[in-house]
Amino acid sequence: xxxxxxxxxxxxxxxxxxxxxxxxxxxxxxxxxxxxxxxxxxxxxxxxxxxxxxxxxxxxxxxxxxxxxxxxxxxxxxxxxxxxxxxxxxxxxxxxxxxxxxxxxxxxxxxxxxxxxxxxxxxxxxxxxxxxxxxxxxxxxxxxxxxxxxxxxxxxxxxxxxxxxxxxxxxxxxxxxxxxxxxxxxxxxxxxxxxxxxxxxxxxxxxxxxxxxxxxxxxxxxxxxxxxxxxxxxxxxxxxxxxxxxxxxxxxxxxxxxxxxxxxxxxxxxxxxxxxxxxxxxxxxxxxxxxxxxxxxxxxxxxxxxxxxxxxxxxxxxxxxxxxxxxxxxxxxxxxxxxxxxxxxxxxxx
Amino acid sequence: xxxxxxxxxxxxxxxxxxxxxxxxxxxxxxxxxxxxxxxxxxxxxxxxxxxxxxxxxxxxxxxxxxxxxxxxxxxxxxxxxxxxxxxxxxxxxxxxxxxxxxxxxxxxxxxxxxxxxxxxxxxxxxxxxxxxxxxxxxxxxxxxxxxxxxxxxxxxxxxxxxxxxxxxxxxxxxxxxxxxxxxxxxxxxxxxxxxxxxxxxxxxxxxxxxxxxxxxxxxxxxxxxxxxxxxxxxxxxxxxxxxxxxxxxxxxxxxxxxxxxxxxxxxxxxxxxxxxxxxxxxxxxxxxxxxxxxxxxxxxxxxxxxxxxxxxxxxxxxxxxxxxxxxxxxxxxxxxxxxxxxxxxxxxxxxxxxxxx
Numbered sequence: 060x061x062x063x064x065x066x067x068x069x070x071x072x073x074x075x076x077x078x079x080x081x082x083x084x085x086x087x088x089x090x091x092x093x094x095x096x097x098x099x100x101x102x103x104x105x106x107x108x109x110x111x112x113x114x115x116x117x118x119x120x121x122x123x124x125x126x127x128x129x130x131x132x133x134x135x136x137x138x139x140x141x142x143x144x145x146x147x148x149x150x151x152x153x154x155x156x157x158x159x160x161x162x163x164x165x166x167x168x169x170x171x172x173x174x175x176x177x178x179x180x181x182x183x184x185x186x187x188x189x190x191x192x193x194x195x196x197x198x199x200x201x202x203x204x205x206x207x208x209x210x211x212x213x214x215x216x217x218x219x220x221x222x223x224x225x226x227x228x229x230x231x232x233x234x235x236x237x238x239x240x241x242x243x244x245x246x247x248x249x250x251x252x253x254x255x256x257x258x259x260x261x262x263x264x265x266x267x268x269x270x271x272x273x274x275x276x277x278x279x280x281x282x283x284x285x286x287x288x289x290x291x292x293x294x295x296x297x298x299x300x301x302x303x304x305x306x307x308x309x310x311x312x313x314x315x316x317x318x319x320x321x322x323x324x325x326x327x328x329x330x331x332x333x334x335x336x337x338x339x340x341x342x343x344x345x346x347x348x349x350x351x352x353x354x355x356x357x358x359x360x361x362x363x364x365x366x367x368x369x370x371x372x373x374x375x376x377x378x379x380x381x382x383x384x385x386x387x388x389x390x391x392x393x394x395x396x397x398x399x400x401x402x403x404x405x406x407x408x409x
Numbered sequence: 410x411x412x413x414x415x416x417x418x419x420x421x422x423x424x425x426x427x428x429x430x431x432x433x434x435x436x437x438x439x440x441x442x443x444x445x446x447x448x449x450x451x452x453x454x455x456x457x458x459x460x461x462x463x464x465x466x467x468x469x470x471x472x473x474x475x476x477x478x479x480x481x482x483x484x485x486x487x488x489x490x491x492x493x494x495x496x497x498x499x500x501x502x503x504x505x506x507x508x509x510x511x512x513x514x515x516x517x518x519x520x521x522x523x524x525x526x527x528x529x530x531x532x533x534x535x536x537x538x539x540x541x542x543x544x545x546x547x548x549x550x551x552x553x554x555x556x557x558x559x560x561x562x563x564x565x566x567x568x569x570x571x572x573x574x575x576x577x578x579x580x581x582x583x584x585x586x587x588x589x590x591x592x593x594x595x596x597x598x599x600x601x602x603x604x605x606x607x608x609x610x611x612x613x614x615x616x617x618x619x620x621x622x623x624x625x626x627x628x629x630x631x632x633x634x635x636x637x638x639x640x641x642x643x644x645x646x647x648x649x650x651x652x653x654x655x656x657x658x659x660x661x662x663x664x665x666x667x668x669x670x671x672x673x674x675x676x677x678x679x680x681x682x683x684x685x686x687x688x689x690x691x692x693x694x695x696x697x698x699x700x701x702x703x704x705x706x707x708x709x710x711x712x713x714x715x716x717x718x719x720x721x722x723x724x725x726x727x728x729x730x731x732x733x734x735x736x737x738x739x740x741x742x743x744x745x746x747x748x749x750x751x752x753x754x755x756x757x758x759x760x761x762x763x764x765x766x
Contacts, residue, residue, distance in 0.1 A: 197727075208726055211678075217715065349549045353549065387557060393549060394534055398537070
């Protein structure tokens with residue numbers, strides 16, 4: 060087993076690159092075709108027998124996609140911060156939970172859900188800014204101590220949040236216009252009298268998914284198409300060189316940290332409305348972020364999206380088809396990724 | 410240092426008296442720990458003494474990995490928990506699930522063996538990446554294990570876990586009684602401590618430290634870096650596993666709460682507060698944390714203990730990266746220097762010998 064680990068970071072030989080890519084592309088196309096058929100076709104009985112029912116399967120897929128959207132919102136901040144600052148922020152789950160609580164308080168106080176979302180983002184962005192300026196700048200370049208500090212912060216934060224909000228479960232109420240369910244144009248079954256049963260799905264979850272995609276595209280554009288994005292990417296590659304070329308890296312760091320923390324807070328409000336807000340959620344989303352970025356690759360937005368998709372789908376499909384072993388599935392995915400590609404799917408070589 | 414006349418560096422190894430071999434500090438500490446039961450109440454004996462030693466052993470396994478191998482693990486409590494679950498499943502429990510009732514001399518070695526294998530497995534996953542990633546991966550592993558034990562009823566009996574785990578009665582002594590339990594913990598902790606001290610000066614220990622300092626160079630010289638690291642994980646697993654057995658006897662139960670993220674972080678906190686430089690650090694940290702845990706009620710109330718411990722942890726990380734040991738190094742009385750110096754020189758000497766042969 061020792062030898063296997065040493066031989067894995069073998070670079071792909073240049074000549075094979077194209078054919079291999081074509082092979083992967085073809086495989087993906089076939090998979091996509093099968094998937095499209097599974098979504099729109101009438102299922103034969105044997106398929107229903109294997110996968111319980113079309114409705115269960117499609118619900119699992121949709122729930123998985125929604126969860127993936129949520130995971131992406133949390134993990135994208137984590138991966139941005141890590142990629143730029145080499146700072147593993149293990150208090151990221153606490154930021155999520157704090158965002159959820161603040162969103163709840165604001166939504167209750169003002170009566171507007173959107174204000175809760177905005178507050179979750181803005182206040183957590185300020186918290187992130189303060190953390191960066193007061194804590195991480197002092198320990199720059201010392202990975203281990205930064206990480207230890209974030210662990211300490213997460214312990215204190217979890218305890219203080221428990222003290223203030225107690226152990227009860229909160230539910231952030233979504234406004235009228237986001238509630239209810241919609242019928243999707245997907246037939247799950249045909250009754251004996253010929254009427255078609257359409258798939259019904261909560262509208263809010265679709266909104267979560269769409270907003271995650273919008274934010275993801277926005278982040279990608281920010282990182283790849285703007286000036287500050289160019290600075291961030293340059294900082295990921297070579298921090299010292301960026302500083303030497305006249306950019307105030309501390310401002311860039313602060314912006315990125317605020318953005319990352321803000322996204323965690325936003326995800327907290329959004330996720331707290333879809334699911335619930337309770338102590339312990341911080342650990343859940345920290346684990347999700349960790350696994351997503353380990354699988355997807357550190358410091359890559361696209362990687363976070365891919366990782367979130369894989370983990371979200373795996374978790375929900377696991378929940379439906381092998382309930383007590385769902386976590387193991389997530390775990391196996393992580394281990395397999397580490398075995399085949401230790402730097403993650405989209406992770407660059409360091 | 411060369412100005413110390415009694416330094417073992419200048420004497421042939423055979424001529425050292427046993428006091429010098431052990432070190433005065435060790436002898437005094439050992440004497441104190443041996444007569445501790447005579448002056449402590451049952452509460453102080455078990456809840457402080459025994460518990461600190463058990464936590465110290467788990468943290469020692471982390472210190473071994475972090476201090477000598479540069480691999481900071483958050484999964485040590487998971488390894489201890491693995492041993493605990495083996496004890497619950499193969500021993501006797503009150504939960505009515507499994508509990509095969511095997512004799513202790515079968516399931517205790519089995520528990521430690523399985524724990525060490527679990528540790529090696531976690532290590533094998535974790536050493537695929539380096540540095541800061543190890544924390545992330547071990548945290549992910551520990552969290553996943555926690556959720557898995559919580560959901561799985563077939564093997565781990567889910568949320569309630571296992572109750573009524575009793576220490577065995579051997580030689581007519583019930584080993585969970587305060588005094589026997591204390592001495593049992595003390596013996597195991599001493600064994601682990603001595604093993605780590607010895608191991609650090611062995612060829613393997615020095616190789617591991619060299620790998621920590623420069624893995625690339627060691628790989629180039631021809632050492633199998635991965636194998637050395639995984640072996641270190643296996644050794645750490647032995648210590649954590651033994652501590653895990655003691656831990657379930659101490660608690661009388663094991664549940665997912667025992668291996669949750671909180672306790673996992675607690676182990677790291679103990680090791681960092683104590684210091685990762687020397688194997689005594691984790692035990693120091695364990696005593697400090699256990700005392701704080703017990704007496705925090707008087708300071709800020711039992712509820713907010715985590716805030717206190719978190720703040721102390723933050724303070725330590727900020728002002729003294731080497732924990733209490735680091736503080737001691739900075740402010741220790743001048744007379745105390747000899748012991749540590751001789752230890753260092755001895756390490757260097759034995760080390761050089763080990764490398765040459």
